[in-house]
Amino acid sequence: MPSISQKGQLMPQSPIRKLVPFAEAAKTRGVEIHHLNIGQPDIKTPEGALNAVRNTNIEVLAYSHSAGFASYRNKLASYYKRNGIEVDTSDIIVSTGGSEALLFAMGSITDPGDEIIIPEPFYANYNGFATASGVQVVPVISTLEEGFALPPIADFEKLISDKTKAIVICNPGNPTGYLYSKEEIEQLAILVKKHDLFLIADEVYREFAYDGLQHHSVMSQRDIDDHTIMIDSVSKRYSMCGARIGCIVSRNKEVIATAMKFAQARLSPPTFAQLAAEAALDTPDSYFTQVIEEYVARRDTLVQGLESIPGVKVAKPKGAFYCIAELPVKNADHFAQWLLESFDLNGKTAMVAPAAGFYSSNGVGLNQVRIAYVLEESALKEAVEILREALKVYQD
Amino acid sequence: MPSISQKGQLMPQSPIRKLVPFAEAAKTRGVEIHHLNIGQPDIKTPEGALNAVRNTNIEVLAYSHSAGFASYRNKLASYYKRNGIEVDTSDIIVSTGGSEALLFAMGSITDPGDEIIIPEPFYANYNGFATASGVQVVPVISTLEEGFALPPIADFEKLISDKTKAIVICNPGNPTGYLYSKEEIEQLAILVKKHDLFLIADEVYREFAYDGLQHHSVMSQRDIDDHTIMIDSVSKRYSMCGARIGCIVSRNKEVIATAMKFAQARLSPPTFAQLAAEAALDTPDSYFTQVIEEYVARRDTLVQGLESIPGVKVAKPKGAFYCIAELPVKNADHFAQWLLESFDLNGKTAMVAPAAGFYSSNGVGLNQVRIAYVLEESALKEAVEILREALKVYQD
Numbered sequence: 106m107p108s109i110s111q112k113g114q115l116m117p118q119s120p121i122r123k124l125v126p127f128a129e130a131a132k133t134r135g136v137e138i139h140h141l142n143i144g145q146p147d148i149k150t151p152e153g154a155l156n157a158v159r160n161t162n163i164e165v166l167a168y169s170h171s172a173g174f175a176s177y178r179n180k181l182a183s184y185y186k187r188n189g190i191e192v193d194t195s196d197i198i199v200s201t202g203g204s205e206a207l208l209f210a211m212g213s214i215t216d217p218g219d220e221i222i223i224p225e226p227f228y229a230n231y232n233g234f235a236t237a238s239g240v241q242v243v244p245v246i247s248t249l250e251e252g253f254a255l256p257p258i259a260d261f262e263k264l265i266s267d268k269t270k271a272i273v274i275c276n277p278g279n280p281t282g283y284l285y286s287k288e289e290i291e292q293l294a295i296l297v298k299k300h301d302l303f304l305i306a307d308e309v310y311r312e313f314a315y316d317g318l319q320h321h322s323v324m325s326q327r328d329i330d331d332h333t334i335m336i337d338s339v340s341k342r343y344s345m346c347g348a349r350i351g352c353i354v355s356r357n358k359e360v361i362a363t364a365m366k367f368a369q370a371r372l373s374p375p376t377f378a379q380l381a382a383e384a385a386l387d388t389p390d391s392y393f394t395q396v397i398e399e400y401v402a403r404r405d406t407l408v409q410g411l412e413s414i415p416g417v418k419v420a421k422p423k424g425a426f427y428c429i430a431e432l433p434v435k436n437a438d439h440f441a442q443w444l445l446e447s448f449d450l451n452g453k454t455a456m457v458a459p460a461a462g463f464y465s466s467n468g469v470g471l472n473q474v475r476i477a478y479v480l481e482e483s484a485l486k487e488a489v490e491i492l493r494e495a496l497k498v499y500q501d
Numbered sequence: 502m503p504s505i506s507q508k509g510q511l512m513p514q515s516p517i518r519k520l521v522p523f524a525e526a527a528k529t530r531g532v533e534i535h536h537l538n539i540g541q542p543d544i545k546t547p548e549g550a551l552n553a554v555r556n557t558n559i560e561v562l563a564y565s566h567s568a569g570f571a572s573y574r575n576k577l578a579s580y581y582k583r584n585g586i587e588v589d590t591s592d593i594i595v596s597t598g599g600s601e602a603l604l605f606a607m608g609s610i611t612d613p614g615d616e617i618i619i620p621e622p623f624y625a626n627y628n629g630f631a632t633a634s635g636v637q638v639v640p641v642i643s644t645l646e647e648g649f650a651l652p653p654i655a656d657f658e659k660l661i662s663d664k665t666k667a668i669v670i671c672n673p674g675n676p677t678g679y680l681y682s683k684e685e686i687e688q689l690a691i692l693v694k695k696h697d698l699f700l701i702a703d704e705v706y707r708e709f710a711y712d713g714l715q716h717h718s719v720m721s722q723r724d725i726d727d728h729t730i731m732i733d734s735v736s737k738r739y740s741m742c743g744a745r746i747g748c749i750v751s752r753n754k755e756v757i758a759t760a761m762k763f764a765q766a767r768l769s770p771p772t773f774a775q776l777a778a779e780a781a782l783d784t785p786d787s788y789f790t791q792v793i794e795e796y797v798a799r800r801d802t803l804v805q806g807l808e809s810i811p812g813v814k815v816a817k818p819k820g821a822f823y824c825i826a827e828l829p830v831k832n833a834d835h836f837a838q839w840l841l842e843s844f845d846l847n848g849k850t851a852m853v854a855p856a857a858g859f860y861s862s863n864g865v866g867l868n869q870v871r872i873a874y875v876l877e878e879s880a881l882k883e884a885v886e887i888l889r890e891a892l893k894v895y896q897d
Contacts, residue, residue, distance in 0.1 A: 233766030347772030370629030
């Protein structure tokens, strides 16, 4: 029997998926689960986006251009301009989700053996894309005590070698909810210029900035045009995770020309979903006002609830819809499994993502979990009570 | 300015895309183009598939399971059984087009520096997926004189080294239209067993087998269950190229478990398109009867037409909707460009794909083109007359 590859063996399993069998066991024993474990919002997709697909008069479902429909890319450029990001249509390639945009970016700027530096905790699938590209993730630790702010630049510099090709950030952050300040982005700009690195910013949560804070895109940092690669997606913005439409944006012409070769090899992004994504750009601002009000209310309910549990610490998120909570347990992995296997409060339990999977350093974040506040406030209140009661009886 | 990767530099450009600027020039000078250059069928997508999306009552466009909707995978398993391929739902992972299925396969079984052997001419994007995976394509030449039949097994054996991980075939073939016989598949089975290799078969044109010939899937070769990986797609079958839905199928549990980790990293295949693909499986057999009648009529018109041009040789295709034609020119690349730049017959010209891009051996196939018969017979007749008249005046 022929064997699978080393790469295949090294591919990490999603930290969330590991719990799926235990979630099934919970259902089997009749326990209802509050899903705080994944970033699948419950918010309705804008009607306009869905109607664009419902009303389609397509007769032959043909390939689109490999870079995506020109009409969609033009409208995307206008959307970015409205958000203070001056880009041309030719700086944008539409991708199959933000995931594919990251793969295009890594393929265009890294070779096997190269390294990328990422502040951790970070979105677990960055590990998967790095492994698929043969690239080593070098983590720089950010801490709950500092609210997951940008680690000191000196910490980055200690890790930079001639193998380093890029620094990757997620802003606002999954799983931290941290929103980088203008000053932090400026520090990164100085760093990547000094060491001639790329700065890849995953900005899929751009709109989800709270408490009057402004999102500062790496694309607004005009002194590093040749260094910046922005990753984007409609998944969270319009609650369209199943569309699988994202994009890679860069003013570095060589990067876009190279990414385009990867895009051509896979022919085109999905046609139906592009229709929906294009129509989604007409979503009125009132949609976001409402959605953001809702997330802020949820965040406040969740954070206040968690902070009222003895021994629980939270870094209050400023954006996105996740927070990292430190629990009074030794092994959050085991606690999360136990919640599904052995606990319930009035027939209900909660599913959380153990945070260790968001760190690539070993032994870090073992007592932390990521909680996605993608459920309505009443469910979040119940989930907090479940955690409170569970922590009273749980034995490490 | 940071530099792009070696991988990015090595990524091949699609042989078809190179001609795009010349096609634009043709349009600018007011000349209409018969597009014989790409495998984008003009056949209508089944209404049922389109209606499944038009009638959707989705409110939150959520991620699907990373392996695809269970309902779709179950129906796919039944479809395969109807086609004599006994597979379980758990042997199938739904992918974003056949392209992603190939990337999952390569990631699961190869490491950078490994080799895969492919009979050439082959689908040009295999080069792109191999480059993206850091894998070397080792071509084994099949010839127009032999109708692009499987090269002698001895030719494969000469190329097998300890770096060889797989043999890749496309059956029926793009760009050759060749349909491998049961005996040829059996020879490959003996070969991969003897050398402990994987056999990856791209079978996206399964239904397009003509002249009463039967398609013989590698999955029917039950003595090599652990060796076979089938790549599939709805793109050509249902004229749904823009859906971007394919799948990877294998009875090797380790391969599927590994491919699943790649699938999880990118979260899910597109939701709308899965609805359409699932509904497409209910397409009545009469659809295929009609479509195949149409393609056979087109093939016959095209092949007879081409054979009537002095100096042109064609390998009559037995399947798919492509044929390779040898032209009485030195450099088909230049001829294809000249057709767009400088020739017209009554205001019309033809766009063909130079075949050199389908060979990875240098200097092979220089006088060949690939013609896709994806246009109606009247257009194909015009295209043949354009080629006939063009070849009379063209100077190498």
